[in-house]
Structure formats: structure tokens, C-alpha cells
Amino acid sequence: MSCPRSTQRRDSQAKNPSAAPLRWGVLLLSALSILSLCAIATRGGRDARVRVQGAWRTQDALSLRADNATIPRIIHQSWKTPHAIPARFQPWMRSWVAQHPTWTYVFWTDEDNLRLFERLYPEYLAVAKAVGKISLADMARYALLHRVGGLYVDADFECKQPFDDLHEGAHRIILSSEPLAHTVLLEGSDEAALCNALMASVPGHPFWLRVLDNIKAKFDAEGDHGDAVALTGPRIVKDTYFSPDFAFSDDDSDIAVFPQEYFYPEVAYWNLPSMQEKCEERSDPPAEAACDWLNKFPHGQFTANTHATHHWQCTWCLGDRSDDYVSLADVLYGMAGVVARPDVTSSGVRFYSAFYR
Template sequence: MTDGVTKDAAPVHSRRWRWYFAAIAGFVATYALIWVAVLKDLRGSPFRWHRTNDGAILRKYIPRKAISMFASDNQSTSQKIPRLIHQSWKNIDYIPDKFEPWMHSWRVKNPTFDYMFWDDDDNLKLFEVHFPQYYPMARQLRKIHLADMTRYALLYRYGGVYADLDFESLASFEDLLHYDLFLSYEPFVHSVLLEGASEPVLCNAILASRPGHPFWIEVLDRIKTMFETSDDRDPVSLTGPRMVQGTVSARHGNLTDIALLSEEYFYPDVAYWNMGNLENNCKHMKDKPQSVKDACAWLQKYPMGRKTNNTHAVHHWQCTWCRGDNTNSYLALDDIFPRQVVYRPHFDDSIVL
């Protein structure tokens, strides 16, 4: 007689252990497959991981193709601009320490955004690899020209938000990501009293767009044309705000895919170090045009600037290219973000973890 259990049946505890081993093996295999996909995707990614001295942990957003295997992407269907912040300096080892709190503000106010940092070598390499039609010009121009050109090129290729290091984020940019591209006017006071304009002019210290927006190629093409046909090498005119303004004007009102935001969004303050020139232009008002009178009245009413509920960031107008760094204290990028992931561009198939 038997007890109803075949002689070949494994004990209960043996079957349980087999199940445990199978589950563990399945988990390990799945994990391995995910990382194979991650590493494969990284090889074609425009980014490389920059591990800080303290050993940062990779975050989930890049590469999205591999991560989508185990985490759903919560990107809104109305979002066009990627959650990616670009900032830049001459090199990653000597960044003026006055920028540190402003750099941190972008990550504090926009915690779901990835952060990418560029230096002068990266800037030139971007043109050599991805924009060879502008590379000879990029090699000949000054670094300040190259810094201007790079912000247009990187937004065309990768999209996101570019901000100069003297910009401080005051609020999340989530509500601005539905635009195809946005630009912003600098203070009306600057436009009138410093630029001699009768209406607000655009600034290029903060810019954002979806990848592949044609406006940036329009800007770069106009820079190339001016470089080849004119001896004017003033950065403001050749590669900076006046070039952006001129490219917008050249569209003759065809701006359905470009948002022009008022100064209250990003430029609520004036350049206080230039207050003497601003005030001098407000003297002897009798013969001044109405635009100058309006600008001077604004300056008198809002001597400390005018922030509103629409203010997302503030420009601190350091103008390091025209005034110098004004500091003897510098920090390395790793010292500024010792425990956070910072993305750095790469232009080959290597993987740096």
C-alpha cells in the first residue's frame, strides 16, 4: 500500500527551494537584460554619465528607451520642451563660486529635470561633430561668440532649457514646457536707455525649445552670413541678443511656433552695476522721447526691480565677458554638485560611468 504520494515526488520543502531559486534566477536575468539595454542605449546617447567624487547614483530619465522597460514615462502629451537644463562655463574646474547658489536653484526648483553642463571644449566639439558647416567659423571666433553659438546649436540638437550661470530659478518651469520655443524680452529700461530702442528687445541669456526647431538654424545661418560679409565682431551684434532679435524680425511676423515672453518672466531686475549709465540717460528729460520718459519713470518706481506671479527666474546681469569674473574664489563642478548626477556631453561611442 501507499500513502497516496508517489515515490518520485519531491518533498514540499525541496519544491519550495526550487521555486525560490527560479524566482531569483529570473530576477537576475531580467536585471541583466535591462542593463544590457541601458548600456547599449548609452552608446548612442548624446550624453555620458559624470560620476561625482562621492559616487552619484544614476537617475531614471536618460536613456528613456531603456528605462521605459521598467518605468513608465510621465511626460505630458502637451509637453514639447524636454526636462533638460543646460548650463555652461569655460571649464569644469574653475567656476566662480558666486554662481553656486544660482546653479543649485535650478535643481531645487526643477527636481524632475536632468542637468547637463558644457565647457569650452565641449562647445567646439559640438560643431566639429554635429554642425561641420559652422566649424571653421567656430574655431576662429572668440570664446564668448562660441558660447552664444553653442546655446543655439545644443537646443537644436537636444532641446531643453538653456540658462546662463548668472540666472537664478525662482519657480518650476513645468508650465512652460508646452511651447515649441520661447524667447524673452530684457528689461524695457535696458532696451530704451542702453540699446537706444523704442520698444523692448530680446535677450539670449535664457532660451528653450523642443529639439530640431528650425529657428536655431536660421540664427546660425545669419551668424555665418554676417561673419563672412562683415568685419563687425561685437558679440552682442554678431552672435548675441541683436542677432536673435534680427532673426525674429526676418520672419516678418511668422511666429506661430515661437513664444515671446514679457520681461516679467525672466528679467524683472536691471543691471544694478550699470545704474549710473541708466540714471545719466534720464537727466534733462525735457527733450527726450516718450519711450525714454516711460523707462525713466519705471526705473524711479521700481528701483529694486519688479517681480510678479509670472516671474520664473531672475537674471543677475554679471556680464563676465565684459566685466571679468570679479572673484578670486573658484569651485570645481564636483564641489558644486558633490552628490548629484551631472550629465556631460560626449561625442564618441565610449561609455563613462
């Protein structure tokens, strides 16, 4: 699908094989992506917040630190229960185990998520009990990254290639930006949004406790108004990242934000009508560039750097939209690799094997 504005532009380009406006529009969107990430990287004139990770920097990091992977090779995924997972998630979830046969795959449930706060983070327990299940799932991913570390990824993510090269870099936290077309056309911002659907970390990084502190402070001040994105989701991560009172490491490799091509090559297709409406209404350069990008890459922009793609199921806002469910045993049956479930106690988190052969 493409927006009407882009369709009209394509008709005129048929008379001009160079299609220069389209190419310039895509170049402009690429420039906006770089500038918005640089805005994240440079805060208050001080370049100590983040490294915008490019392929060449990843290879540099590999050559320097190939024997010292700081982020554990653990994949965390979560769903309400292991007994009723939407069947369409099955190939996506299996892709993580298939691409990482030597990693440990851990599956968390809503009960496991709450137990994290009951046993290990009681200072946030009142909030965890009061908010909805999607906000609890948000809070739990920050807590488990702080306690255990590893790679957290939503169940509607599909792995395209192994993450070993990314985990062997010098960075201690990996964050990522979602498509700039989302922020330009849906949120009216030219600044890249940090998304919390895929994140990786060393254990014990103080950033995650600050995120949880900010959630608690926001909840205590405002309560839960049903906006999970603002209270516990991507916006609280971004607000914490930009917080002037949090001291990040002076090492520029401490936190890395990867461009959208790595993890978010596709937009939320169910939201295309809203983006198309904005293409009709707006003619400013960022919107023009975003609409050109949507027109040129209607099925996403996949590159050699693409390690995963988000299918944007938004089950918390759209519902499961499924009459066909499978169990975790169905999802992972016959998979090689280490599959585990968490055992959360007051002394920590242990994993026990869950064999699905």
C-alpha cells in the same frame, strides 16, 4: 539707487500723496512694454510670428496639453571649465537643480561647445574656431537647442520657481524680452529686445539653423569686429526672428516671447549710472516712464509670474571679477536630481551621469 530726475519727482510727490505722475509713468512704461511686444508679435500686418505669453494663456495651454510636453525637461548651462567657476554663481546654479529634481541638468564647457561644431555642425566650424569664446558659447547654445532641445540658461541666472508649467504649453520655442528700461535708456529704442540668456526649444526646430546661417553670413561678409552682441548674440536672434525670408509656422503657438516679468524682473545694476545719465538728459515719454519704473522698483519688479531672474554678471564684458572659484563638484555637491555631462560624437549627443554626492 534712483535717477536724479526721479528723485526730484518724488520730492514733489511728497506734497501730493496721490503721486499721480509716478503712477502714470509706470503705466506708460507698461503700455510701452505691451506695444513693443505686440510689434514683435505682428510683422508686416501678419499676426503669425509670436504669441505674447500671459499667465492666463499659460493656464489655457496647461489644460489643453498637460500630457504632451514638447520641450524636453533638460537644463543646459555652460562655463569655460568645470574646475574654476566664480563662487558667487554657486547658489544660482544650484537653484536650477533644486527646483527641477526630475529634470536632467547638463553642464557644457568650451571644449564641449567646440566639439559640437567639429562633430555635428562642420559647416559652421571655421566661424566657431575664429570667433572669441563668448561668441562660441553663443553659437553652441543655438546648436544644442537644435540638436537636443530643452532649456538653455546662463550661469548667472537664478531660478525662482519650476518651469514645468511653461514647458507644458503649446509653444515649440520660448524666447524672452529683457527689461524695456535697457532698450529705452541704453539703446535708444522703444522696441523690446530679445535676449539669448534664457531660451527653450523642441529639438530640430529650423529657427536655430537659420540663426547659425545668419551668423556665418555676417562673419563671412564682415569678419569678427569684437561685437559679440551683434555677431552672435541677442541682435542676431532678433534679426533672424524678423527676417522676411524665414517661414515660421502658421500656428501662433510655435514661438512665444514671454514678458520681462517672467525672466528679467531686474536691470543690470552695474549699468545704473549710464541709465541715470540718460534720465538727466532725456525728457521724452518713454525715458520718463523708464526712469519712473527704475525709481519705483529699485530692486526689481517681482510678480507671481517670475520664474527666474538674471543677475547680469556680464563676465565676457567685465571679466570674472572674482578671486574665489569653485569646481562643478563643489557647486552641485549633495544635490538630488540627474546631473550629466555631454558626450558629443559624429552620431549625436549622449549624456553620461556626473554624480556629485
